[in-house]
Amino acid sequence: MDVPPGATPGTGAAGGATPDVPEGKAAPGGPRRSVGGWFGSVEVLAALLVLLIVFREQLAAALAGPRLQTWTTVFVSVLVQAVPFLVFGVLLSAVIAVFVPRSFWARALPRHPALAVPVASAAGVVLPGCECGAVPIAGSLIRRGVTPAAALAFLLAAPAVNPIVLAATAVAFPGAPEMVLARALASLVVAMIMGWLWLRLGRADWIRLPHRPELEGTSRGAAFWAAMRHDIIHAGGFLVVGAMAAASINVLVPERWLQTLADSPVLSVLALAVLAVLLSLCSEADAFVAASLSQFSLTSRLVFLVVGPMVDLKLISMQAGIFGRRFAFRFAPATFVVAVGVASLAGTVLL
């Protein structure tokens, strides 16, 4: 097995990958899985890489304009920032999928789904991470028999109320500690409302978790690594879609446009809610951006902080990938409306 030497980091993985390719070709079952009978994915990947390396100069030249360059920088940085959280989330979700017995969740959560929802939302407090990790974890919870309402409440609450995010909010708004309270309360309330709403209106067949044969019947080690590989490739792919969208918005929408919207209380709330969806910031960073949007009212900035971790382009993309499109296209707009409503109310009362 000469695979591990190919994995040496540092020397540049592009070079390291090529030795794997002939092996993949010779592997048992390789030709059977080929696309169109001639090329397997490994061969396609190898050909792509060779092309990219050959045309590297042209590629760099094509990306040299300041706008495209900024786009590439933002795109790469969203992904670099998200990778540790994604890997951590996927690791945890693989552990849940493989090592935590189903009976554990039956004991840990109240039996009645309506009670499980608030418990699951509050459980988000202990998980330091951002939204990219929460999606695979929630998928894994549903797979392990946790009621979807509770798993979805956890999905919404975890990125918004965990200690790191709240601490970041406190640092970003030094003069307004009530912002931290308002953010935590409003996010918890939205998560619970969405959980209960799912119990009332949700239909189980909207969630279509991909069939995962590798999770059953194999040894635990094999199942664990299969879950890791699958979730990273899958959630990571959708994360790329989201990062591309976020980078485009970042480059195409100058902040100047927002200035004109800041003066009207209603428009400013809507503008920042939409901006939160489009920008797809990490929930650990959004407080600092909200702090810099100083021309907007505190309430509209609270809306920005509550909506962002729950509905944004990269989340919609990842949810569509993991739970299915029918789910994501209903869940995301509903969450958006509830989050804007609750956050505006919380802002009016608390700020």
Add this chain to the structure above:
Amino acid sequence: MNRQAQAVMLLLLGGAVVRASVTDLYLRYVKEGLRPFLIAAGLALIAAAIMTLWYDLRPAPAPADPGHGPDDDGHGHAADDDGHGHHEPRVGWLLLLPVLGLLLVAPPALGSYAVGQAGTALASKQQSDYPPLPPGDPAPVTVLDYAARALFERGESIGDRRVRLTGFIAPGPDGQPILARMVLSCCAADGRPVKLGMTGDVPVGLPHDTWVEVTGRYSDRIARDPVNDAEIPYLAVESWREVPAPRNQYE
């Protein structure tokens, strides 16, 4: 995308992340504090790739685990995996883009274009009082620190001391060059500029994104940033020189 291609993709992504974090490349995109997590995540990706290949390339009978009879199901399912693999993990191909971005393109840190796009970051007072300037003449300060002292306490803690700061040249609101520095809180997607106007010996004629070290004193002049209507403080420049870009271009 079959499993071996997925493994190669994981290997590439992990390798790209590890490579970016053992060199200083990652500093163009994220904060320094993320480094250990990046390395750990990259190694986990590489481990996942190796384990995937190991399970996939193992001889099919796999008698290694007698306790679990259906162990070779992993291979039996390989065909099923492909069955829905045609439509399902196809999105995984997109992971090639960040690999490409990190290994081949490696875009530069945010510069003058991003400065023009966003309003200056100093909109609200972040700190109630400022400690004395660091010792030395000129005192080394960051652009962010100078701008905050100049705006929120009208230069009181600066007095008439000379300060030295490093930033890059960007186009200012009135067409004059300004000194700027990007501030990150998490990653470059939330990068915001701190803008500083210059009077006196202004470094004119330099292309944008040139790094300069300027020495000067507090100026009470204030301009408005047209982007977010926030105040831009000024520095009375006494001398300046071009410098290479610092290791970490963000503050």
